[in-house]
Amino acid sequence: SEHYRGVYTALVTPMHEGGAIDHESLERLVRHLQAQGVKGFYVGGSTGEGFILSTEERRAVLETVVRAADGKSTLIAHIGAISTETSIELARHAHGLGVDAMSAVVPFYYKTTLDQIKRHYLAIMYAVPLPMIVYHYPGATGVSLSLDFYEEMARHPQCIGVKFTSLNLFELQQIRARCGRDFLIFNGHDEVYAAGALSGADGAVGSTxxxxxxxxxxxxxxxERGHWGALPSLQAEANEAIAHMIRFDVIPYEKYVCYAQGIIRSPYARQPLKQLTEAEAAEIRVFYEGNSLL
Ligand code: NAY
Known part of the structure; x- marks a missing residue:
């Protein structure tokens, strides 16, 4: 599990005006973030608009990231879908590309029991021999997972961890206590990165x-060097930008800033996500120009 510790960008999927995927911008973004020192990438998740891309587009995005990363980053392919069969199809493709791990959101929309959820993960892991990272995001899925569920998953040799996108850091700490040191926990809400690390997270996957x-x-x-005292001020600075961002929509905001930075060619995000109005874009631009972190 040491191999996976670190900070992963949950990549946005750059698009041209109108929504066609801009693969060139995606490659540029990957290389830019590699230069900034991220450990790797989480591809096709919530931030990547994974649930509003076709499966063909999801495959194409992953292929571009694999090519751009050029073996220099750890790659986690989000292959989750509300259909087990679709998840397996995407997982097979990801495996063929040689990524490091797969991750799947808990099945949402249809109400399933924890036992059915477990069977969903087992079916994917049985079909595809990639390490699995459970994606827990109760704010979007409405699905809560029990500590017993995590403990059972952690006992499966192929299930290596969880991407924990929740502000409930007591639960994060309890997962650590129950599942042991080897079960990876990635903090998923950037605004509590430092607190998540202190609660036992091994790293993080984040959109910002x-x-x-x-x-x-x-x-x-x-x-990693035990210099915990350095974290609160870094977190507080980052949170100024996050607090500004969440007054808008997360994905269009981040795309706009990447666009303002000159990394991607358009801030376009797909419907039903919001398109920023000119006034909103102007407001973000002013904040961006005055914020040294962005
Ligand atoms: C994903 O799959 O893209 C993620 O979960 C990345 C983590 C982000 N979560 C969501 C739901 O967007 O970075 C966070 C989040 O945007 C940030 O903490 C602001 O709340």
Missing amino acids: YNMMAPPFVAMFREA
């Missing part, structure tokens, strides 16, 4: 690391 990776890379490095 598209537009401001350096403070998070720095927090990871400081914590």
Whole structure:
């Protein structure tokens, strides 16, 4: 599990005006973030608009990231879908590309029991021999997972960890206590990165690391050296930008900042996500120009 510790960007999927995927911008973003020191990438998750891309587009995005990363980053392919069969199809493709791990959101929309959820993961792991990272995001899925569930998953040799996108850090700490040191826990809410690390997270997957990776890379490095005292001020600085961002929509905001930074060619995000109005874009631009982290 040492191999996976670190800070991963949950990549946005750059698009041209109108929504066609801009693969060139995606390659540029990957290389830019590699230079900023991220450990790797989480591809096709919530931030990547994974649930509003076709499966063909999800495959194409992953292929581009694999090519751009050029073996220099750890790659986690989000292959989750509400259909087990679709998840397996995407997982097979990801495996063929040689990624390091797969991750799947808990099945949402249909109400399933924890036993059915477990069977969903077992079916994917049985079909595809990649390490699995459970993706827990109760704010979006409405699905809560029990500590017993995590403990059972952790006992499966192929299930290596969880991406924990929740502000409930007591639960994070309890997962650590129950599942042992080897079960990876990635903090998923950037605004509590430092608190998550202190609660036992091994690293993080975050969307704001598209537009401001350096403070998070720095927090990871400081914590690894035991310099916990460096974290609160870095987190507080990052949170100024996050607090501004969440007044808008996360994905269009991050895309706009990457666009303002000159990394991607358009801030376009797919419907039903919001398109920023000119006034909103102007407001973000003013904040961006006055914020040294962005
Ligand atoms: C994903 O799959 O892309 C993620 O979960 C990345 C983590 C982000 N979560 C979501 C739901 O967007 O970075 C966070 C989040 O945007 C940030 O903490 C602001 O709340």
